[in-house]
Amino acid sequence: MKLSPRSYAIFWDAHAWAGAVASIILFAVFFLGAFALFAEELAPWQEQAFRAPVAATDDEALAVAQRVAEREAIARPGWFGISLPTDEEPWLRIWRLGDGGSLAYSFVDPRSGESFEQRSDLGDFLNQMHFLEPIPYGQLVAGLASLVLLFLAGTGLLLQLGSVVKELLQFRPHVGRRRVFWSDAHKVVGVISLPFFLLFGLSGAILCLDPSLRPAVVASLFDGDDAAMSDVTEWPRIPGPTGVDAPAPDLRAAYRIATERYPNALHRWFFIANLGDENTVIDLPGEQDGRIAPFTNVRLARDGSLLWARDAGGDNLYAGAAATLYGLHFASFAKLGGKAVYALLAMLASFGILSGNLLWIERRRIKRLGRFDRILAKLTSGGCAGLPLAVAAIFLANQLLPLGADGRVGLEKLVFFAAWGGALAYAFARGKAAESARHLLFAAGALFLVVPLLDALRTGRLPFDPRAPWLLATEGGLVLLGCLVLACAVAIARLERQAPVRANLQKVAAPDRAAAA
Amino acid sequence: MAAPHVHGLARISAAIVGAPVAMMLVMLAAGATLPLPADARLFAFSFLGLPAVAAAPCLALLARSGRAAWIGTAAVCIPSAAILVLV
Numbered sequence: 396m397k398l399s400p401r402s403y404a405i406f407w408d409a410h411a412w413a414g415a416v417a418s419i420i421l422f423a424v425f426f427l428g429a430f431a432l433f434a435e436e437l438a439p440w441q442e443q444a445f446r447a448p449v450a451a452t453d454d455e456a457l458a459v460a461q462r463v464a465e466r467e468a469i470a471r472p473g474w475f476g477i478s479l480p481t482d483e484e485p486w487l488r489i490w491r492l493g494d495g496g497s498l499a500y501s502f503v504d505p506r507s508g509e510s511f512e513q514r515s516d517l518g519d520f521l522n523q524m525h526f527l528e529p530i531p532y533g534q535l536v537a538g539l540a541s542l543v544l545l546f547l548a549g550t551g552l553l554l555q556l557g558s559v560v561k562e563l564l565q566f567r568p569h570v571g572r573r574r575v576f577w578s579d580a581h582k583v584v585g586v587i588s589l590p591f592f593l594l595f596g597l598s599g600a601i602l603c604l605d606p607s608l609r610p611a612v613v614a615s616l617f618d619g620d621d622a623a624m625s626d627v628t629e630w631p632r633i634p635g636p637t638g639v640d641a642p643a644p645d646l647r648a649a650y651r652i653a654t655e656r657y658p659n660a661l662h663r664w665f666f667i668a669n670l671g672d673e674n675t676v677i678d679l680p681g682e683q684d685g686r687i688a689p690f691t692n693v694r695l696a697r698d699g700s701l702l703w704a705r706d707a708g709g710d711n712l713y714a715g716a717a718a719t720l721y722g723l724h725f726a727s728f729a730k731l732g733g734k735a736v737y738a739l740l741a742m743l744a745s746f747g748i749l750s751g752n753l754l755w756i757e758r759r760r761i762k763r764l765g766r767f768d769r770i771l772a773k774l775t776s777g778g779c780a781g782l783p784l785a786v787a788a789i790f791l792a793n794q795l796l797p798l799g800a801d802g803r804v805g806l807e808k809l810v811f812f813a814a815w816g817g818a819l820a821y822a823f824a825r826g827k828a829a830e831s832a833r834h835l836l837f838a839a840g841a842l843f844l845v846v847p848l849l850d851a852l853r854t855g856r857l858p859f860d861p862r863a864p865w866l867l868a869t870e871g872g873l874v875l876l877g878c879l880v881l882a883c884a885v886a887i888a889r890l891e892r893q894a895p896v897r898a899n900l901q902k903v904a905a906p907d908r909a910a911a912a
Numbered sequence: 913m914a915a916p917h918v919h920g921l922a923r924i925s926a927a928i929v930g931a932p933v934a935m936m937l938v939m940l941a942a943g944a945t946l947p948l949p950a951d952a953r954l955f956a957f958s959f960l961g962l963p964a965v966a967a968a969p970c971l972a973l974l975a976r977s978g979r980a981a982w983i984g985t986a987a988v989c990i991p992s993a994a995i996l997v998l999v
Contacts (some may be wrong), residue, residue: 596966624954627951
């Protein structure tokens, strides 16, 4: 089955234009998704205090958590969170709600009670950037880009109707034409990544557009009753405070109730609403090992009575489907190896998006690059090749910024955006986009390779020490990424040395519709 | 090879703006009126409606002309909006 020539031409144009317009955003979302997967695992890398193993039993940690909660209850915060030590983060984490709804974190030693304010949020920041949250309206943009991704996946599939297997197997780097190279690469990666694109397009759209669409959905589907929607999404609303003072709830008892109810789930977090009030409500979210939809929750009143509980997998059609979709999106079911496979797929998907842009540019080069094409080439260079440099820069900043620097967390982010913006400026300042991309990738690759050595030098430890598994995994990831980025830079240099595309193209008439694409 | 195809501003604007908005209104109207439990309606809106919104531009682009694309968009928008207002 194939499309009519008219439909084919329409979908081809639509696919190319939509891809070109959304490509940089989609590239960034997928590339940063590879880091978002390891937001928790990066904790020992970004914070040196977390490199020692957990030094307290759960009982000791719960006693410290109880003291912290009692101290906090005096100020009656509307919302407060505390976590027990984990392998990646062996201190207690404290969540406090700041001005404008922003969260501020601090950490408490589970034995001594010593505490410090957060000094780096490298992992969290890269996770948030995966959804473009730190950028104004970024989450909405990411949601719209997810819809475009669904459109691209759909039109891409329609364009390949009847030739999916052929496109999957056809890769001709030996032909020696850049256009053929990028065309084949785009189709091969597109076919391989199609299920991945559909999954992330749908889950990304639901996740990122939820805040924007919620008022319309509540008004039309739930007769304006927001609480009814909260019930269906399995996050029932919590009643407000009564104004009557009350001591902090018993965290040890809450922990026991949660672990008894869901013995196979990991419960390390306490999220407390109306702390210090008679109407205190504690949520203990959990993750059940090995399930695609692993999220559980136990909600208790201040006196320990059960208010509500959510089983893993969800209790209604929507909640079950959403939990499965989110589990697949966040790879919640996967261990470190599974997440590494996800990360490689994310990199492959971002390469597929990038190859579409490069195919566009090579096709346009046949006639003559227009203004839009030249801008797209430079945006692709600065935006896509500049992003690894920005990520490498934030890893470097994490190493080099003094621990006691005021606003250290903000400075790390500033370095990220400055590096990305600087890369864009560099791409626009240089004449040739390929050349600037090559330079940016060389710089990024070199930084990724330097960071593990710098960390070892700075902390006086042996690099690639198998006795420190989290650090070894991060070092391995950074070195692999550095080599990958350098390989891309070398590949660009080799492709640039190939004969001018125009002369070659005149010799080869497109044998079929697929080759023309 | 397919014959050259000229899109025009009307068809493109219908594809980018009109069709997705129209499809969103259809899905909201369907969610408001379908005799299904709330969880099933939200499931349909999220898991079928959002992909439908993503696919809507294809329909506008396949329309015979820009004018036809906008007439189709209006023909879908008006009854959907009316249902949302009245229900």
